[in-house]
Amino acid sequence: MTTEAxxxxxxxxxxxxxxxxxxxxxxxxxxxxxVSAIASSxxxxxxxxxxxxxxxxxxxxxxxxxxxxxxxxxxxAQAFADTASRIRSEESVTGIATALVEGASRFCGRAxxxxxxxxxxxxxxxxxxxxxxxxxxxxxxxxxxxxASGAADAIRSLAPVVVDAEPEALSQPVVELFAxxxxxxxxxxxxxxxxxxxxxxxxxxxxxxGERPVLIPAIKALISLAExxxxxxxxxxxxAAA
Numbered sequence: 001m002t003t004e005a006x007x008x009x010x011x012x013x014x015x016x017x018x019x020x021x022x023x024x025x026x027x028x029x030x031x032x033x034x035v036s037a038i039a040s041s042x043x044x045x046x047x048x049x050x051x052x053x054x055x056x057x058x059x060x061x062x063x064x065x066x067x068x069x070x071x072x073x074x075x076x077a078q079a080f081a082d083t084a085s086r087i088r089s090e091e092s093v094t095g096i097a098t099a100l101v102e103g104a105s106r107f108c109g110r111a112x113x114x115x116x117x118x119x120x121x122x123x124x125x126x127x128x129x130x131x132x133x134x135x136x137x138x139x140x141x142x143x144x145x146x147x148a149s150g151a152a153d154a155i156r157s158l159a160p161v162v163v164d165a166e167p168e169a170l171s172q173p174v175v176e177l178f179a180x181x182x183x184x185x186x187x188x189x190x191x192x193x194x195x196x197x198x199x200x201x202x203x204x205x206x207x208x209x210g211e212r213p214v215l216i217p218a219i220k221a222l223i224s225l226a227e228x229x230x231x232x233x234x235x236x237x238x239x240a241a242a
């Protein structure tokens with residue numbers, strides 16, 4: 001188990017472990033252009049969803065659901081916009097990672113980010129967790145990837161996985177720290193750059209004020225934005241140093 005000081009050092013090292021971004025030899029879009037395209041697409045999707053709610057509202061008025069659904073959707077859209085803006089305001093990988101995990105927690109009960117370094121998963125930050133003690137304990141975690149088969153699957157496949165909250169899938173320390181029962185389902189989503197997994201986002205439905213559903217599409221979209229912004233920041237640094 002690492003100490004908190006050691007884990008802070010690892011977070012700093014994450015800054016230096018960014019994959020090298022090669023200069024484009026073709027007419028590929030720049031990272032900044034990809035970020036803008038992702039953000040524009042997401043805004044368009046939200047607008048379409050809002051329009052869909054308005055068009056279908058008449059059928060739901062009698063059941064009293066239309067207004068609640070509209071308000072919930074608008075709240076989610078604002079949460080997404082706020083998080084996207086915060087991610088794009090960061091100028092370091094550590095800052096982006098913090099904004100990402102805190103933003104992800106707005107679309108689930110609890111979110112946590114593990115740094116992937118070699119064959120280890122290092123606890124970086126928990127969001128949506130009410131106790132400072134749990135936060136500190138998480139930041140001291142160092143788990144072998146082979147001890148968490150769910151995380152290993154997400155890293156290997158570069159795709160989200162859903163697992164039962166069992167020690168084999170998440171490791172015994174994580175199950176104990178988050179007080180998980182075997183009937184819980186947990187989502188693990190990789191954060192990658194050019195096929196290199198930098199981190200794994202953990203999401204469950206156990207919020208501070210009760211259960212909240214895990215909205216994976218929104219979380220995946222935030223991760224895509226964060227990945228593009230990490231590349232944009234890396235490119236900008238290399239251009240400034242040239």
